[in-house]
Amino acid sequence: MLRIIACFKWVVDDADIKMDAASRKLIFDRVGFKISEYDRNAIEEATRVREQYGGTVAAVTVAPPSAKQCLKDVLSRGPDTAWFINDSSFSDLEPSQTASILAETLKSKIEYDLIICGEGSGDIYAQQVGPALAENLGIPCATCVNKLTYVESENRLIAERRLEETIETVSIPLPALVAVLPDINLPRIPTLKQVLGAAKKPFQNVSLEDLGKAPGAHLETKDILAATMDRRRLMFPADSDGIRSVVDALIREGIIS
Amino acid sequence: MAGIWVFAESRDQTLELLNAGRELADKLSSKLTAFAADDKLAREFIDCGADKVFLLPPLPDDQPFESHVPVLADTARDEDPDAIFIGASSRGKEMAARLAARLNTALCSGCVSFELDKDGKSLKMGRMVFGGAGIQTVVCATRPQMATFAPRTFEPAQPQQGRDGEIKQLSSAPASAVRVVGRAPKQCGSVDIIGAKIIVCVGRGLEKKEDISIAQELARVLGGEVGCSRPVAEVLHWLPEEVYLGISGQTVKPLLYVGLGVSGQVQHITGIRDSKVIFAINRDENAPIFDVADFGIVGDLYQVVPKLIEELKTALKV
Numbered sequence: 222m223l224r225i226i227a228c229f230k231w232v233v234d235d236a237d238i239k240m241d242a243a244s245r246k247l248i249f250d251r252v253g254f255k256i257s258e259y260d261r262n263a264i265e266e267a268t269r270v271r272e273q274y275g276g277t278v279a280a281v282t283v284a285p286p287s288a289k290q291c292l293k294d295v296l297s298r299g300p301d302t303a304w305f306i307n308d309s310s311f312s313d314l315e316p317s318q319t320a321s322i323l324a325e326t327l328k329s330k331i332e333y334d335l336i337i338c339g340e341g342s343g344d345i346y347a348q349q350v351g352p353a354l355a356e357n358l359g360i361p362c363a364t365c366v367n368k369l370t371y372v373e374s375e376n377r378l379i380a381e382r383r384l385e386e387t388i389e390t391v392s393i394p395l396p397a398l399v400a401v402l403p404d405i406n407l408p409r410i411p412t413l414k415q416v417l418g419a420a421k422k423p424f425q426n427v428s429l430e431d432l433g434k435a436p437g438a439h440l441e442t443k444d445i446l447a448a449t450m451d452r453r454r455l456m457f458p459a460d461s462d463g464i465r466s467v468v469d470a471l472i473r474e475g476i477i478s
Numbered sequence: 479m480a481g482i483w484v485f486a487e488s489r490d491q492t493l494e495l496l497n498a499g500r501e502l503a504d505k506l507s508s509k510l511t512a513f514a515a516d517d518k519l520a521r522e523f524i525d526c527g528a529d530k531v532f533l534l535p536p537l538p539d540d541q542p543f544e545s546h547v548p549v550l551a552d553t554a555r556d557e558d559p560d561a562i563f564i565g566a567s568s569r570g571k572e573m574a575a576r577l578a579a580r581l582n583t584a585l586c587s588g589c590v591s592f593e594l595d596k597d598g599k600s601l602k603m604g605r606m607v608f609g610g611a612g613i614q615t616v617v618c619a620t621r622p623q624m625a626t627f628a629p630r631t632f633e634p635a636q637p638q639q640g641r642d643g644e645i646k647q648l649s650s651a652p653a654s655a656v657r658v659v660g661r662a663p664k665q666c667g668s669v670d671i672i673g674a675k676i677i678v679c680v681g682r683g684l685e686k687k688e689d690i691s692i693a694q695e696l697a698r699v700l701g702g703e704v705g706c707s708r709p710v711a712e713v714l715h716w717l718p719e720e721v722y723l724g725i726s727g728q729t730v731k732p733l734l735y736v737g738l739g740v741s742g743q744v745q746h747i748t749g750i751r752d753s754k755v756i757f758a759i760n761r762d763e764n765a766p767i768f769d770v771a772d773f774g775i776v777g778d779l780y781q782v783v784p785k786l787i788e789e790l791k792t793a794l795k796v
Contacts, residue, residue, distance in 0.1 A: 235608040235744065247612050316587075320579060345607045345614070346725065347587040349575040356579035361655040364572040379659070383719075384568045390660035391542060397655075400572075403726075404712045404719065439584030443615040445607060450751055450770045459777025461785055467757065467773050468789045476734045476755050477676070477700060477794065 223276030223371065223395075226336045227267035227300060228323065228351070229260035231284050231291040232344040240447035247447050256294055259339030261408040266369060266401050267337045268299030274371045277301050279331060283322045285312040296419035297411035303422070304331060308429040313442070316349035321436040323350070324357035326427055335371075335378070336360075336398040351400035362398040363391050367405050480558040481509035481529075483622075485550070485573075486565025487543060489519060493526055493634035495563045495627065498592075500527035500635060502601075505594060508560065517645065524643035526635040532648045543569050544576070545654040551580040553648060559622045561601060566626035574626045584618035589625040601625070610725050610748025628729055630672070664720075669703050671721045676702025676734045679723060679750070680716075682709055683739015683760060683779055687716045692783050693738055699790045705730070707746050723749040738779045742767025759783065 237252035256264070267278045280300035282291060286307045295303055306326050314322070327333060336358075338351035348364075355362030367388075368381035380399055382389045393399075411419075429435055455470075457463035471477045482503045484495035492512055503510040512528040514520040520531040532553065537545055554562065554577070564574040566588060578585035586603040590613075595602045600617050603625055607614045618624065671677065678697040680690060690704065697704045704721065711722035723730055725748040735753040739760060740746065747770050750756065758771040759779050768774045775782055790796065 233608065235611055238608055238611050240611070247608070315584070316575075317578065317582075317584065340726065343609070346609075347585075348571050349578070349585060349587055352572045352575035353579035356576045362572070362576075363656055365568045382568075383664070386664055388660075388662045388664055389542065389658055390662075392657045392659045394655055437619075439578075439582075439618065439620045440586060440616050441619050443602065443617060445612045445614045448606065448610060448613045448748075448751075450747070452756060452770050453772040454768065454774065455772060456768070456774045456776065459775050459782050461789070463775060464782065464785050465789050465793075467775065468786070468793050470773065471734065471755065471757075472793060474755065477790075 223270065223274055224332050224334045225267045225271055225276055225278045226327070226331065226333045227260070227264045227278060227280045228336065228338045228354070229264060229280055229282050229291075229295055230257045230342045230344070231255070231282060231288040232257045232342060235343070242449075245446040245449065247445060254288065254291070255343075256291060256298075257339060257343035259341055259343060259403060261298065261339075262401050262403050262405055263337045263339040264295060264298050264300065265406045265408040269406060270335070270369065270371060271299075274373060276334075279304060279333075281323065281326070281331070282306065283311055283314065283319050285309055292424050293416075293419045296422040296424070297416045298408065301422065303424040304427060305424055306427040306432075308435065310429070310435055315438045315440040315442070316345075316347045316353060317439045318436045320350045320353035320357055322432065323354050325432050327358060330425075330427065330431075334395045336396075338398065338400045340400060340402055348400075351398060355398040358398070360396050360398055361393050362400070363393055364400040366399045366401045369399060369401070369405065480560055481511055482506070483511045483554070483559045483562040484564075485513045485562065485570075487567045487569050488565065489522075490634060491565030491567065491570075491629055492523060494630065494632040495565060496523060496527040497635035498627070498632045499563055502561070502594075503529075506560070506599075511557075511559065513648075520645045522637070524645075525637035525641050527638070527641070528643055530644045530646065532646055534648055535650045537651060540657045540659070541651065541654055542656055542658050544573055544656070545651040547573050547576045547580070549649050549651050550577055554581055554622060560599075561623040561625070564624070564626045566628045571626055574624060578624050581622065583620040583622055583624060585624040585626070586616050586618070587626050589627050590631065592625065606725065606748055609743070609745040610751070611744045630729070630731065669718075669721055671703050671705050671723075671728055672730060674703040674730070675732055676700045676736075677705045677723070677730060677732045677753075678702055678736045678738065679705045679707065679740055680710055680738050681707040681740030683741070684710070684716075687714070689780075690716060692780070696736065696738075696783055696787055699787050699794070699796050700734070700736070702732070702734070707740050707743070725749060737767050737771070738783060740767055741765045742770060759786075
C-alpha cells in the first residue's frame with residue numbers, strides 16, 4: 222500500500238494582478254487564489270498512481286490560515302486527506318523555509334513512501350522546494366519526470382525524465398520524491414459529486430506550535446516591481462497598405478533583408 | 479573572500495558563467511573557480527577566465543550527473559566560496575536546489591541580473607515572478623550566495639592570452655540511489671528555435687493543426703523557425719515541446735518575433751521579452767500582446783498572413 226504525498230501551493234491568480242504604471246507597483250486588490258497549475262499535475266499523478274497500484278493520497282500544503290478554502294479544492298481533485306500546515310507568518314515564504322517546514326511535518330507526523338511535487342510554483346517558480354525537501358528528508362529524488370511507473374515487487378519507481386537533449390530513465394528505491402512535468406497527465410476537472418464529497422473528507426491542521434520554531438528566511442526580498450517592456454505599440458491596418466508598411470519598416474530597420 | 483564558483487553541465491553554459499563570474503571576481507579581487515569534465519576543457523576554462531578548475535571524475539554508466547552533488551557540497555564546505563553560480567539546465571536547477579539545501583543557504587533561481595549592493599559584498603539579484611509580471615529583487619542572508627542563470631543570460635567568455643590557473647581533481651561521487659537504466663536521444667527535429675534570428679510563433683488563434691503550414695510558409699519566406707505558445711505544444715500537441723516559448727519553455731532573443739493568434743499571456747511574453755522587434759497579428763484588439771508589441775495588426779490571421787507573405791516575397795524577392 223503506497224502512502225503518497227502530493228505537495229501543493231495556494232497561489233495568487235496572476236491574471237488578477239494589476240499594475241500601477243507610475244509607481245511600477247503590483248496591485249493585489251481583489252486577486253483570486255488557486256491551486257498552482259503545476260501542482261495540479263502532482264495531485265493528478267498521485268491520484269493516478271493510487272488508482273493503478275492502490276494506496277492513499279495525502280495532499281500537503283504550507284500556507285497562511287486565510288488559505289483554508291484550498292482544502293476543499295484539493296480534496297475534490299482526488300486526495301483522501303489533506304494536511305494544512307498553517308500560520309499567519311506562512312505567507313511569502315521563500316523556498317528554503319517551505320522545504321524546511323514540509324520536512325519537519327513529514328518527519329514528525331506523516332508516513333510516506335512517495336512524494337510528488339509539481340515543476341515549480343505558479344507564483345515565484347523557484348523550482349526548489351521539491352529537491353530541497355528530498356535533501357532535507359535524506360531521500361533520493363528525480364525532477365523533470367514525464368512518466369512514472371511503480372515496480373511493486375521491488376518497491377521502486379521507474380521514472381522517465383525529459384531533459385534538454387535526452388530522455389533519461391531512472392530507477393529509484395522508495396521512499397523517494399519526484400517532481401513532475403505538466404504534460405505527464407491532464408488533471409481531471411472535479412465533478413459536482415467530487416466537489417460535494419470533498420467537504421466530507423478529513424483534513425489535519427498543523428500549527429507552528431506543533432512544529433516548534435519557524436525557519437528564518439535565507440533569501441530576503443528587497444522589492445517586487447512590475448516588469449515593464451518599452452515597446453512602440455504601432456498599430457497598422459489589416460489591409461495591403463498596412464501590411465506593406467510593416468514590411469517596409471522591418472526592412473528599413475535592418476531586421477529582414 | 480573565498481571566491482566565486484561557476485558550475486554548469488555544458489561547456490557553453492560554463493563559458494557564459496565564466497564571463498559574468500570573471501567580472502564579479504575582479505570587482506571583489508577574488509578568485510574564480512570552474513568545473514570541467516576533462517583536462518582539455520579545464521585548460522579552455524582557465525584561458526577564458528578561471529583561476530582554478532576542479533575536474534569532475536567520470537561517473538559509472540548507471541549514475542546520473544546529479545550524483546556529483548554530495549562532493550560539490552563537501553568541497554563548498556572546505557573551500558567556502560562566497561558565491562556559486564549554476565547554469566539553469568534541467569539538471570542544473572535540481573543540483574542547485576539540492577546543493578543549497580545541503581549547505582543550508584539561499585538560492586536565487588532563474589536570476590536575470592545582478593549587481594553588488596552598497597556594502598560591496600552582497601549581490602542584489604533580480605528574478606521574474608508571477609509568470610513574468612513582476613521582477614523580484616533578492617539578497618542572500620546566508621553564505622555562499624547562490625544563483626542559477628538560464629542559458630544565454632551572458633555572452634560566452636573569450637580566451638585571453640597568457641592566463642594561468644590551477645587544475646585539481648575532485649573526489650569521486652558516492653553511489654547514488656537514483657540509477658540510470660536508460661538513455662535515449664530526444665526525438666526533436668532539426669529546429670533551432672533558440673538560435674533562430676526570426677521566429678514565427680503560433681498561438682491558440684490558429685484553428686487547426688494543418689494551419690501550421692501557414693506559419694511555416696511565413697517562416698520560410700522570412701528565413702526563420704516556427705515556435706508556439708505553451709498550449710499549442712502541451713495541450714494540443716500540434717508542435718513539439720521543444721519549440722514552445724515562455725517562462726517554463728524556451729527563452730529566445732530573436733531579431734524578429736511574429737506572433738500569429740498569440741494572445742500574449744505574461745508567461746509567454748517572459749520568454750520573448752528580449753526580442754528586438756515584436757510583431758503581433760491577432761483578431762482580438764484587446765489581446766495583451768499588443769501592449770508589448772512594436773508592430774501590431776488587428777485582423778484575421780487567415781486573411782493577413784497570406785497577404786503578408788506576398789508582400790514579403792515581392793519586397794525580399796524570394
